[in-house]
Amino acid sequence: MIALRPAAIATAALAALTLSACSAADDGTSPTPGTSSDSAAVADDAFTLYAGRDQELIDPLIEQFESETGVSVDVRYAGSTELAALLLEEGDATPAGVFLAQDAGALGAVAKADMFATLPESITETVPAGFTSTDGSWVGVTGRARVVVYDSDQLSADEVPTTVAALTDEQWSSEVGIAPTNASFQSFVTALRVLEGEDVAQAWLEDMEANDVQIYAKNTPILEAANAGEIQLGLINHYYWYRMAAEVGADNMRAQLAFPEAGDAGGIVNVTGAGLLSGAADDADALRFIEYLVSESAQQYFVDTTFEYPLIDGVAAPEGLPALETLTNPELDLSDLDSLGETTDLLVSVGLL
Missing domain, CATH: 3.40.190.10 (Periplasmic binding protein-like II)
Incomplete structure (x- = not known):
């Protein structure tokens, strides 16, 4: 192999x-x-x-x-x-x-x-x-569901943002982790472009960078950072949490999951x-x-x-x-996520790739 x-x-x-x-x-x-x-x-x-x-x-x-x-x-x-x-x-x-x-x-x-x-x-x-x-x-x-992982020692469940748009708020400055090179993150950005339009997607990425978003190579380091209290929030796929919980026990984890509200691009x-x-x-x-x-x-x-x-x-x-x-999300056809080239061009243009 x-x-x-x-x-x-x-x-x-x-x-x-x-x-x-x-x-x-x-x-x-x-x-x-x-x-x-x-x-x-x-x-x-x-x-x-x-x-x-x-x-x-x-x-x-x-x-x-x-x-x-x-x-x-x-x-x-x-x-x-x-x-x-x-x-x-x-x-x-x-x-x-x-x-x-x-x-x-x-x-x-x-x-x-x-x-x-x-x-x-x-x-x-x-x-x-x-x-x-x-x-x-x-x-x-x-x-594979997109979710928000959060540090439950710093945040209660009702304090966790339920939309990706809310992550650009100043209160989350330097507290959110993303993985721009990850294919699942890129598909989420593509979904944001498809559902909300190019201008909204670009503005969200620019606002996240301006808000000192924390960059990671993959989903697992984001989860580990939230579990260690290094960040309060992160965007990952759901199963990373379940894998860690199976290894260390769910009761031993600070990191917990929140599913974004129905229809939000962050929860595709x-x-x-x-x-x-x-x-x-x-x-x-x-x-x-x-x-x-x-x-x-x-x-x-x-x-x-x-x-x-x-x-x-x-x-x-x-x-x-x-x-x-x-x-x-009934408004999203997964076949419409084929414009990866445009998404990566956008990520490059805003400095996240």
């Missing part, structure tokens, strides 16, 4: 997301798996996976898949945004059969370049509308998801892996190991989480 370690952070990689689709499919079409006119579905017991999720989380699932199926998976790890940029650069020459991404935005950028084959309905219909693509280009795998439910690259449209092994991701076995793995929301019927969410339907 190969871990990609791009030398440049999101700025250089994300520039590729603004490339035209000419670096991908030339005819703008995406074949359906198994329906190519000149080849039938083939299986050689191996395929290449580009994985935009943490290796320590995904390796056990891949090993489980390999053990159950006999299919060998060559995995290349990097951030979802970097891998999306790499796919656009590689175009038809990519060795990837499947792209497993941390967020819908990265998947949307690749889909926008017509690089995904259309998935069969037997896969896409297992996931409710609103948590998958609208055109069958990729399928949602797990749900994003998804991890997977798409089948057009060049692997007839690769039965690659398609089998995507089927596996939305199987009961894999969904239960995500619940038990990563504390994310399952997206298929018959698998219960981790205990203590609010019902998924209470968190979704």
Whole structure:
């Protein structure tokens, strides 16, 4: 398994997301798996996976898949945004059969370049509308709620802001943590742009920087900082708290979670998801892996190991989480989070990347 370690952070990689689709499919079409006119579905017991999720989380699932199926998976790890940029650069020459991404935005950028084959309905219909693509280009795998983490020693629950707009207030100066290079944060900013407009998103970022927002590389350091009382508030995904609570015990944590009010961009439910690259449209092994991701076995793995929301019927969410339907924003189509290039340009322009 190969871990990609791009030398440049999101700025250089994300520039590729603004490339035209000419670096991908030339005819703008995406074949359906198994329906190519000149080849039938083939299986050689191996395929290449580009994985935009943490290796320590995904390796056990891949090993489980390999053990159950006999299919060998060559995995290349990097951030979802970097891998999306790499796919656009590689175009038809990519060795990837499947792209497993941390967020819908990265998947949307690749889909926008017509690089995904259309998935069969037997896969896409297992996931409710609103948590998958609208055109069958990729399928949602797990749900990830954006939340506010807070230091409960410094703040009571009713003192925690319930909107991201409130975080720009002077009282939170130097007390809020964010991770601008993180794909989930970038998808949140994209959602803010989509829901509230470009001007509102830019003003929010500028106001946050002016309010001495604290910058972290990832979600986990934000959670740890809140738990240590170094900051009062932070923007993270929900499951980071649940992972720490499982390790140290919820009663031993200062950091607690608050879910933003319904409809606020700061509380969007994003998804991890997977798409089948057009060049692997007839690769039965690659398609089998995507089927596996939305199987009961894999969904239960995500619940038990990563504390994310399952997206298929018959698998219960981790205990203590609010019902998924209470968190979704009917005004937001996850397919609209594909403008990552514009988001990173904005983050660069305000000095946060």
